[in-house]
Amino acid sequence: MTGYFEMQPSCPPSMTVRRAGEDIAAAPEGIANGSFLVQMLLSSRAEGEMTAMRAFIPPGVVTHWHSHPSGQLLFVLDGVGLVQRADGEPVEVRAGDAVWFAPGERHWHGAAPSSPFSYISVQPVRGGTAVHWMEAVEQEDFSR
Secondary structure: OOHHHOOOOOOOOOOOOOOOOOOEEEOOOOOEOOOOEEEEEEOOOOOOOEEEEEEEEOOOOEEOOEEOOOOEEEEEEEEEEEEEEOOOOOEEEEOOOEEEEOOOOOEEEEEOOOOOEEEEEEEEOEOOEOOEEOOOOOHHHHOO
16 A cells, blocks of 8 residues: 555654544555545554444445454444355445454455445554455355
């Protein structure tokens, strides 16, 4: 990732306020089957620090398969989403639901075909990264 999405060396050294709607930008290409918007809330490459983002996903857009070396917490803010771990079935999630993906657990998440979806994700950094991106989700993954 480059530019706005390039991870910072560490989290801010003091209190920082990120205003609603501030610094929202397009997510990098190649991580989903369509475009979506992201607001980076915390950005770091430092071991053990947290990264956090708010995502705004249009209907039918889903991330590629990926994993997080120290796990990921996803908190649904609005809309209807789908989440799936490898060898599992897609699960519908709605506003107020929280999803935990274990460290290294291969998964994807995104908007249901008929609803936008927004969430906050929080993931710790391990080995200089918070995410490992993989291949695109195939259509048959939706219909298992």
